[in-house]
Amino acid sequence: METNHQHITSSLSFLQSCINSRLADYFKQEHATAFSYPEWQPDGNDSAFSDFLSLYQPNNEERIILMLALMPHVQPNFLDAIIQQYLPDGGDFQEIGGVKGTNHRGTLPTGETALFVLAGNDISKRLQATSYFSGEHFFAKNHILSLEQVKEGEPRMSGRILLEPEYIDLFTTGTVSPPAFSPDFPARPVTTAMEWSDLVINTKTANQINDIKVWLLHNGTFMRDWQMDKRIKPGFRTLFYGPSGTGKTLTATLLGKEFKKSVYRIDLSQIVSKYIGETEKNLEKVFNKAENKDWILFFDEADALFGKRSNVQSAHDKYANQEVSYLLQRVEDFPGLIILASNYKSNIDQAFVRRFNSIIHFPMPNAEERYALWQTALPVKAPLEPGADLQNIALRYDLSGAAITNVIQYASLQTIYRNSPTISVNDILEGIRREYEKEERVFVK
Known part of the structure; x- marks a missing residue:
C-alpha cells in the first residue's frame, strides 16, 4: 500500500476549510458566507487511511471529528495557526474549546471544539452533534475514538478527543503495532515455530479442535448470510483441560498461526486483585482493547479467574461471586475466540461450563x-x-x-x-x- 500522507493531507485541507468557514461566519467577517461544508474530493490512492474511509463511509461531520482527533499527531500547531488568523493580538477564545497538554504545547481539540466546528452556536445542532460521541456510534462500538473522562462536575464535552493508539499507527504509518504489555493491557502475544504435525494428541481431542477450526472458517457465513446473529450469541468459548504439558497452549498458538490471528495470553497475576472491583477493571481493559480486533484470548490457569463460586458467608464472598458474574457476562459478549485452560475441569464454575461451546480434554499421552x-x-x-x-x-x-x-x-x-x-x-x-x-x-x- 502507498503511504497515507496524500489522503490525510486532503482531509486536513477539508478540515481547515471547515474551521475557516465556521470562524468567518462566527466573527461575521466581511464577504463571509453562511457556513457550509466545502466539497471534498477523495484521492484515488490506495492506503490504510483510504481503506478505513471506504469501510466506514463517514459523513462530513464524522470526518471532521476524526481529523480533529488525528490532527495533533500529524500537525501540532494546526488549530493554533488557524485561530491566530482571527485573533492576531491573541486572547482567549472559549467557544472553540481545546486544552493544553502536559508536554504538547499546542491546543488539543475537545468535544467542545467539535461542537463549535459542526454547529457554531446553534443549540439544536450542538445537541444533535453530541450523538457522535455516544456509545451507540461506530466510533465507540469499534473503539476508534472517544472523549476523555473529565472530573466530576465538569462538562463532558470538555474532554479531549482521543484517537485509539492503533488507529494513530494505522493512519500515520499504515501498520498497527501490537499493544505493549502494561498495566493497561496485561496480556502478552504467544507464537510458535511449530506446526500441527508437531502436536501429538489423541483422535477425539483432534476432532474437537477441528470443530474450532470450522467455527473460525465459517462463523461469518453462519451469522451474517444465514442471519443467525439475532439468535446466537457472538464468539466461541472453549475450555481446554488436562495435565500441564499436554498441548493446551500449543494448540491455542497453532490456531492463531493457521488463521493468522494474534493470540494473547492474559497475565492473571496482573488481573486478579485483592481489592474489590479491581479485577473487573483490569479485565475490562483487556476486553476493551481486544474488542473487534479479531484476536484469540487465552486464559492459562483459568481457575484463578473462573473458579467456583462459594456460599456467601462474608462480604468478601459476596463480592467474589459478583466478580464471577461479571466475568460470565463479559465472556459471553466477546465476539471472538476465548480459550480457557485449566488442569482440572472440576475447578471451573458450572455457570461457565454450561456456556462453553466446547470442552476439550487433553489427557496424558499413551x-x-x-x-x-x-x-x-x-x-x-x-x-x-x-x-x-x-x-x-x-x-x-x-x-x-x-x-x-x-x-x-x-x-x-x-x-x-x-x-x-x-x-x-x-x-x-x-x-x-x-x-x-x-x-x-x-x-x-
Whole structure:
C-alpha cells in the first residue's frame, strides 16, 4: 500500500476549510458566507487511511471529528495557526474549546471544539452533534475514538478527543503495532515455530479442535448470510483441560498461526486483585482493547479467574461471586475466540461450563503417543546411540509432551558438552529421572 500522507493531507485541507468557514461566519467577517461544508474530493490512492474511509463511509461531520482527533499527531500547531488568523493580538477564545497538554504545547481539540466546528452556536445542532460521541456510534462500538473522562462536575464535552493508539499507527504509518504489555493491557502475544504435525494428541481431542477450526472458517457465513446473529450469541468459548504439558497452549498458538490471528495470553497475576472491583477493571481493559480486533484470548490457569463460586458467608464472598458474574457476562459478549485452560475441569464454575461451546480434554499421552513425541522431539543433528530402544522408553516412562521436550533438551546439551556424535540412553534416563523428581515421583531405571 502507498503511504497515507496524500489522503490525510486532503482531509486536513477539508478540515481547515471547515474551521475557516465556521470562524468567518462566527466573527461575521466581511464577504463571509453562511457556513457550509466545502466539497471534498477523495484521492484515488490506495492506503490504510483510504481503506478505513471506504469501510466506514463517514459523513462530513464524522470526518471532521476524526481529523480533529488525528490532527495533533500529524500537525501540532494546526488549530493554533488557524485561530491566530482571527485573533492576531491573541486572547482567549472559549467557544472553540481545546486544552493544553502536559508536554504538547499546542491546543488539543475537545468535544467542545467539535461542537463549535459542526454547529457554531446553534443549540439544536450542538445537541444533535453530541450523538457522535455516544456509545451507540461506530466510533465507540469499534473503539476508534472517544472523549476523555473529565472530573466530576465538569462538562463532558470538555474532554479531549482521543484517537485509539492503533488507529494513530494505522493512519500515520499504515501498520498497527501490537499493544505493549502494561498495566493497561496485561496480556502478552504467544507464537510458535511449530506446526500441527508437531502436536501429538489423541483422535477425539483432534476432532474437537477441528470443530474450532470450522467455527473460525465459517462463523461469518453462519451469522451474517444465514442471519443467525439475532439468535446466537457472538464468539466461541472453549475450555481446554488436562495435565500441564499436554498441548493446551500449543494448540491455542497453532490456531492463531493457521488463521493468522494474534493470540494473547492474559497475565492473571496482573488481573486478579485483592481489592474489590479491581479485577473487573483490569479485565475490562483487556476486553476493551481486544474488542473487534479479531484476536484469540487465552486464559492459562483459568481457575484463578473462573473458579467456583462459594456460599456467601462474608462480604468478601459476596463480592467474589459478583466478580464471577461479571466475568460470565463479559465472556459471553466477546465476539471472538476465548480459550480457557485449566488442569482440572472440576475447578471451573458450572455457570461457565454450561456456556462453553466446547470442552476439550487433553489427557496424558499413551505409550504410542509418547513414542511419536520422542521421535518428533529428537534433534536432526544427533541421533540416538546404536541399540537405543526408544519404543521401550516410551512404554516404561509416563511423561507429558513438555516433559519429553525437557528430557531431550537436557540430553542434547550433555551430548554437545561431551562433543559426542550421538545421544546416549544414559543421558535420556537421567533427564527422565530429573523430570520424575520434579513431580515427586519414583524413578526406576
